[in-house]
Amino acid sequence: MQVKSLQPSPAQLRNLEDKPQPLAAEFLGTLLLVFFGVGAAVLAAEYVGTLGIALTFGFVMLALAYAIGPISGSHVNPAVTLGMLLAGRIDLEMAVKYWIGQIVGGIAGAALLFLVAKQVPGLRTSETFGSNGFGDRSAVHINTGGAFVAELILTFLFVYVVLAVTHKVAVIGFDGLPIGIALATAHLVGIPLTGTSVNPARSIGPALFAGGAALTQLWLFIVAPLVGAGIAAYVHMITHPRPNRMPATEPDVG
Known part of the structure; x- marks a missing residue:
C-alpha cells in the first residue's frame, strides 16, 4: 500500500516556491x-549518555520527516539541501531559501536552549554548549585531518541515505525510518570524535553561544559536511541512475 511521500513532488515544490510554508517548516524543523x-548533550548527557544523545537526534529527525516532510522535504540541514540541489531535486533559488531558514532556525534553537541552560545552576556554557570540536575539544583528541575525514564520511552516510530513501515520489510504510537510523548511527560513531555535526546549521547555532575555540573551529563543521554531501549526491546518481529529478517543464494539469 502506498502512503503519502515524505518528500513533496517537484511540481509541489515549484508551486510552493513563493509561499512561506517550506521556509517556515525548515526554520521550525532546524530549531x-x-x-x-x-539539548540532550547540554542538559542531559550525564543521565542519557552517548546512546541517549544519538537516539534523541535520530528520533527528532524521524518525527520531523513525517511532520514536515510533505511540506518541505524535512531537510533541516544545509548539507541535505546541497545534496538535493546537486541531485536535481530542487533549484538554486529554493536551496538558498532553505539555507537561510535552516541557519536562522539553528541559531534560534540554540538561543532557546541557551536561555534554558542559564536557568540551571552551575551549568557551564562557555566554549562548550554542545558545540563541535577537534584536538583538545574532542573526547579522543582527534586531529584536524581526522575530524575532517570523519565529518565527511558521516555526512556522506546521512545524505546518501536521505537521497536513496526519498528518490521515489511515493514511499512505502516506514521508509522514513532509515533517515532517523542513519542520523543516530552517525552520532554514535561521531560523538566521541567531534561531537558530530553532519549539519552546518546544527554547528553554527551552538558555536555562536559557546564562543572561543568553538567559533575558531567552526569552519571545519561547515566545509566537511558540505563536501560529504556533494560526494553523496554524485555517488547516488551512479547507484540510482533514475533519481527523482525536477524536470525543466511540466504539463499544466490545472
Whole structure:
C-alpha cells in the first residue's frame, strides 16, 4: 500500500516556491532539531549518555520527516539541501531559501536552549554548549585531518541515505525510518570524535553561544559536511541512475 511521500513532488515544490510554508517548516524543523538534539548533550548527557544523545537526534529527525516532510522535504540541514540541489531535486533559488531558514532556525534553537541552560545552576556554557570540536575539544583528541575525514564520511552516510530513501515520489510504510537510523548511527560513531555535526546549521547555532575555540573551529563543521554531501549526491546518481529529478517543464494539469 502506498502512503503519502515524505518528500513533496517537484511540481509541489515549484508551486510552493513563493509561499512561506517550506521556509517556515525548515526554520521550525532546524530549531527543534538543535533544541532537542543539542539539548540532550547540554542538559542531559550525564543521565542519557552517548546512546541517549544519538537516539534523541535520530528520533527528532524521524518525527520531523513525517511532520514536515510533505511540506518541505524535512531537510533541516544545509548539507541535505546541497545534496538535493546537486541531485536535481530542487533549484538554486529554493536551496538558498532553505539555507537561510535552516541557519536562522539553528541559531534560534540554540538561543532557546541557551536561555534554558542559564536557568540551571552551575551549568557551564562557555566554549562548550554542545558545540563541535577537534584536538583538545574532542573526547579522543582527534586531529584536524581526522575530524575532517570523519565529518565527511558521516555526512556522506546521512545524505546518501536521505537521497536513496526519498528518490521515489511515493514511499512505502516506514521508509522514513532509515533517515532517523542513519542520523543516530552517525552520532554514535561521531560523538566521541567531534561531537558530530553532519549539519552546518546544527554547528553554527551552538558555536555562536559557546564562543572561543568553538567559533575558531567552526569552519571545519561547515566545509566537511558540505563536501560529504556533494560526494553523496554524485555517488547516488551512479547507484540510482533514475533519481527523482525536477524536470525543466511540466504539463499544466490545472
